[in-house]
Amino acid sequence: MTPAGQHHAPELKAAARHVGRRRFLTVTGAAAALAFATELPTAGVASAAELDGRRIKDNPFTLGVASGDPLPGSVLLWTRLAPAPYEPGGGLPKERVAVQWELAHDARFRRVARRGTVTAHPEFNHSVHVEAEHLDAGRTYYFRFKAGTWVSETGRTRTAPPAGSRPGPLTLAAVSCQAYHDGYFTAYKHLAQDDVDVVFHLGDYLYEYAVNAVGGARKYTDRTLPAHYNKETQTLEDYRLRYALYKSDPDLRAAHAAHPFVVTWDDHEAENNYADDISENDDPPAEFLLRRAAAYRAYWENQPLRRPQLPKGPDAQLYRRLVWGRLAQFDILDTRQYRSDQAYGDTAHAPGPESDDPARTITGATQERWLIDGWHRSRAQWNLVPQQVTFSQRKLDLTAQAKLSMDAWDGYRASRQRVLAGAKAADLDNLMILTGDVHVGYAFDIKADFDDPSSKTLGTEIVATSIASGKDGADKPANWETYTKANPHMKFYNGRRGYVTVGLDREAARADFKTVSAVTTPDAPIKTAASFVTEAGDPGLKPA
Template sequence: MLHPADLRAAVRSEGGVSRRLFLAAGAALAALPVVGARAVGRVIQRPGFAADPFSLGVASGDPAPTGVVLWTRLAPEPLAPAGGMRPENVVVRWELADDEAMKSVVASGDAVATPQLGHSVHVEVEGLRPDRWYFYRFRAGDATSPVGRTRTAPAPTASPERLRFAFASCQHFEQGLFTAYQHMAKDDLDLVVHLGDYIYEYPGAEKRVRKHVGPEKTKIVTLEDYRNRHAQYRGDEHLKEVHRRFPWVVTWDDHEFDNNYANDISEKNEKAETAVDPAAFLVQRAAAYQAYYENMPLRRTCVPRGPHLTLYRTVGFGRLAAFQVLDTRQYRTDQPNGDRAADLNDAALDPHGSLLGARQADWLKAALLRSDATWNVLAQQVMMGLVDLAAGADRKYSMDQWPGAAHERIGLMRWVADRRVPNPVVLTGDIHSNWVNDLRVDDRRPETPVVATEFVGTSISSGGNGVAEPKGVDVLLRENPFVKYHNRQRGYVRCAVTPKEWKADYQIVPEVLKPGGPVQTGASFAVEAGRPGAQRA
């Protein structure tokens, strides 16, 4: 086993698992399969099922002007090993139509659900018309899925009048009901953006609203563990309905694998006596990444290769908005200062510190330079605002968020300002609370110009009901004048975007511990195109 200090030294911002850790992993990594290959062997044309194989519902994602990804996963017994499926290749018929009754089918075909990918199906439909709603369904044997609803994006040269979408994150199954999704399903949306923590990896706990399946004493580790945890979350009726009604754009944070991990470093590696064997950690990461791909409407470009999955990408909506979807976990350096809140000291300002990794950072800058969108959106995980968490003269910042890579964070905002990137907006999840932040090159200098606006959304359920009026919020706002809003209840953020204005409605769900919780708009903020900074609407 490598010592924690050696691990920290081995992982830098080269954009992937280090050579040294590959050598440490040795045969264990060499034994990992390359998933996503075509089906080999007999294919079952007319399978029989003892129960509904579409128990996990349907979903769509990553809409493009002429196509979209359609998803389902065969699981007649979703919490049983392999979802109750035999290790056989199964033909799944898909259809896409202009109408919900599926009378006017415009595209159809057969896909093969393989046991290697958990009998998941990812269909990339092409040849569709831009900026249109469609309906779709799947068939396997005598079973038919629910009818899903999806849409294509406007043409790249089109100038849409409006984009309506919601973003969400952090849905701990045990800590609350997914009531926010019950309300989101009723909204008039073009898109849903999920910013991470789709599942949580912790063992089941007693005296919670609901209980995790899987190991009773330890976190989930194996591919079967991760598959079953996704299946349990996917079984929630409110979550299934939002997937069925709208296309999604997804990215992960840490809990899809392991809390506060950094690249190939476990949070346990701060102490030698608890350090995790790097080979085992990478094998576990491969299992987590594969299960994530299996359960998300992602394209072939995201098929995992062992412990790697390329998730960063651009999703456009005509010339109105371009979403640069980021991954701030897989390539990051270890959190400085022992991942404990600290001032922006030499460790936090280390030029080698990174959340993006060199390759992703270069990709992001190239994508922003190419963009001709009115609104340039960074859909990412952890708070970019340099929020001082200490009162008075002391300064403390979260090292798991962008302050832990403060040199990269300040440099990115300086680059955005120097290149005059039009209307940058940052979307963030992770911390189970709502924030609106005016971002500067360095937020510690309030006299300098605002560069971008950050909307941070609270959790769907993580943390229970939360607090409407958190203690010390007045001190927090006084210490951080760039923070325009802060709330610690549950919910999601609904956005309406036009060529002239971005409006964000903070949808609050005060009750998630029992069914029937209402929804209310806690606050609304607007950003005028060409004028960085949020104003209370």
């Protein structure tokens, strides 16, 4: 197999950077892609006229507010103007809109810390990204936006502690996989009320699949979704409309308003199981790169991401590093954009020469070096890696040559070994991987040799179940007994929907797996299905 990053000719990626907004996927083939010459406009050079906000007749803040990527003196604030979110363009003309923002020490905005005005450009679908700076470190803030006479709901956010400080305990939440058509986002309603400092979204924020008029498993009786949702996303407008559908969900909006998010994508934000420029159905790379460019742009427009993450055509550097004083370092990965194609046709398969080719990579060489170099420089007590697909070995049957998932790190074992060797060389005592993707909750001990249960434990992996994907699920899926017998390093397996919280202090980390009883009906209660502790300097999960 060809290593990631070498699949496509550079001119194809260059062509995808020069595609007009109205021409995404209107023609096919490499020759047509190379003919595109209209670069996507950027804010500051656009020629759109300005719309007086007082002319906006309906509430433009239908998609809520969000914040993300907290730094010691800065946080990213987000909103998007869309008075008619289910319509192309969000119901606004292709004109600029001035948006005011405020950041305060109190929820009633009596003590405003920072304020300003930013432009919502039609080229960015009237989304707003404010990098609020010169803030106090380690502090809670409240924020809101104004456009014309309209005022958004109030969001709550926080900045990271001072660099080099020894902060008090940190509680994070990890979430993933929220297929709108599979059920309600009830877990987010509970998360909005939970006492956490930051939320890590580990991928599959939306799904490219069609959503029918009644919202799939939601079975709406009080509304009908427009017909343009009942198709797979392909174009920039498709992806923008799909984000509007998801972000109009009240529970998702509540979670974003309550906590800062740190986001990374997996596959469904573009297309199922893609690898670099190779699509699920082996479309011509030139065509898929155009689709990927559309998906990446819509992702940035609709997430609380900073300007360094702004895509350039089909490329975006989503991997990045955040630090929480000397308590925790977070190395957020992208295991989708740079990976080698999945081995053995992307089906469950026993490991073999194709999957174990040392040239194969799930991160790409540059990101791999960045991760390991960052570990060597880390001064944090805990080193956490929020990423997408299952890192630990996961045998899928009890045969001698058990099948493994070729889409997870099991399909890239040489890549995993290089990363673990890097962790060992950096002398990391407290490594924790945070994972999504599989629609179940897992807790793993990361072993030096996964086939030898007595081998050294190098860290822990906490896998967050889905918010809605997979519908209601079950506490014990049908393969529960097989998986637990085949994988003795697996300490927990649950198939319900929900999220996981991880509390960190200098002595230990505690993971609480929180699940809801159903997502096909709204307002299900939540419970803690299991809790585990791993002590600093003594990796390995123990029941709490």
